[in-house]
Amino acid sequence: MTAAATRRPGTPAGRPGRFETLRLDGVSRSFGGHEALADLDLTIRRGEFIALLGPSGCGKSTALNCLAGLLPLTRGSIWQDEARLDVLPPERRGFGMVFQNYALFPHLSVRRNIAFGLQMRKVPRAELRRRVDEALRLVHLQEQAGKLPGQLSGGQQQRVAIARAVVLEPSLVLMDEPLSNLDAKLRLEMRTEIRRLHQSLGLTTVYVTHDQEEALSLADRLVVLRAGRVQQIGPPEQLHAEPANWHVADFMGYRNLLPLTAGPRRGAGIVVEIEGHELVGTPVGDPAPGSAVMAAVRPEDLIIGPGLPATVEVVEYQGREVAVEARTAGGIALSLLSADRPAVGDRIAVTVEPRRLLVFPS
Template identity: 50%
Template sequence: MNAHSSSVSASGRASASPVGGGRLELLNLQRAFGTYKALAGIDLQVERGEFIALLGPSGCGKSTALNCIAGLLPLTGGEIRLDGRPIHELEPEKRGFGMVFQSYALFPHMTIRKNVGFGLAMQGVPKAEAESRIDAALDLVRLRSQGDKLPGQLSGGQQQRVAIARAIVIRPPIVLMDEPLSNLDAKLRLEMRAEIRAIHEAIGSTTIYVTHDQDEALSLADRIVVMSGGLIRQVGTPEDLYERPNHVEVADFMGYRTRVSGRVADGAGAVDLASGRIILPAAAKLRPGTAVTVSTRPEDFVATRGGEGLIGTVRAIEYRGRAWFGSAALTDGTVVYFRADGALRNGESVTLRFDPAHTLVFEGEGA
């Protein structure tokens, strides 16, 4: 993907003014590449002023969806509506969206001010107004003092802030961001998260943000859309998805790394695993004999020396500041991920216990 400006298409033609105020509807959105369905029919409503994160692993369709919204990819089915008006046949520049990509896509020979103001020049905004809007955008990203420098004289984080300023200076109804922090180091990513959220709240535009990083999505978004296989698996608030994933693929992506197959033993929540029996309230509503997949996060699956629980053998262990985390093999060979309060040795036998309040039970063995 090669986007030179937030306000022009690949053809370089001038942007029109925004065509709406920011309420976006995706209706049975489809995009195929030959026989491969990158988007298999997704429906989503994004309200004006919302911050939406499209989250999922590589190949799930999130960037394809963003490119279709931007107009960089034509649809093979479905509709896109902005404030009730169909826009999926409009050229990218006529949609008036702001775009921020991971590659920054700044003009290396132009000063920061000229980069930020490029879209305004394409729109024919009078010079005095353009200068005022450039100042305001640079103030918002805290780069007014860097306006006369070239992009190559700035750090990666500063260049990304320039790209954001360029996207918002045209006052778009929607800002589209495709993994904008993936080229930055961990410290800068944390700093930029807070800045992006603050900028979103300051300008009031709708923001659609693509990421494969669940921490980014949780910290930034009003709602998260988890995608897999070209489909939307779940839409909800960060708390909804973190605490109550409704699909095993969503749970896996939200950090529920341990998956153990079992069968409901009775109506009181007993579940028989190959490595032993556990009691889980979430299983009590299922019929005895139902095949299930039990899933939990490493921080909620504790390994100790001795006591009651499942027996496993430590395969790997590492220290992460306040606790030890590792993996172990149960007696049937299933690999699980755990937390421990102290150091353990590879090959050591340990007892592993689920936290019933934070353990999910999905119908279906290996769901």
């Protein structure tokens, strides 16, 4: 099928227009027989902020590169409304991309870096100047316009990279772990900037990250990947409170993952036993009594009080609360947060509300 045959009527060949939906149908990519991405089905609505989330090697950057046209598909297709995109080269998809390493030209000024893509598209000089000035204003870099990238901080360089992408007025902005090289304070500041630009410019954004806090704060919907396959898609609130399986729970902050055996049902709950101590949890899926399960609970949901005995091994001050690592007599490690400050070596007991302990089939 030729590019001309797949182009939507009225859309210029060199620059696909704004879209209502961008659809990935069974998008797959293999490397030497290994499937790095398998059967990704995703529909992105205009104006959405989508975060691809997962550990290293899960397929999130592969998915982004397939969208960008930097990797050909092994299987599947990509559609912008009724126009097929995966047959088009990267420069004809009309997307902007922000890379992890910024990829700025070191010998060009901030202004010339931002203008580069417009020059390649032969945008008239007056229009180019107007759009670059507006991009500089949006990312608060008017005073740095004449500087070289090497004279800027990491956060300023990242803002240049974002401005260079959005100045093209792309139908989609692709961001590949853009904040991973910044320190903690700058990451927080840039998260706010990215969300502000997304909203103020009406962008559609696909954002790759391994940081669940970053994804929760930025995205309208999350796509959690593991070993190249989608585990769950949904709004942040849903994935945070209702992970579909223990792999998603692990990535959404349920640091205590306990391989146990399911006991009997108790009302809507299910009993699990840890070293002779019973806890009641909320079943996810349908774990059968006597089957292997994974019990998951967040550190902030473990409560110091009558319950499972443990010994404090590590205490970390974190401002209003402390992070505590404790271990049971049978060697199970537990992570919890507490407003109290136990000492290393203290004997404590912990428990959890049934709705905060999720029990997954293992």
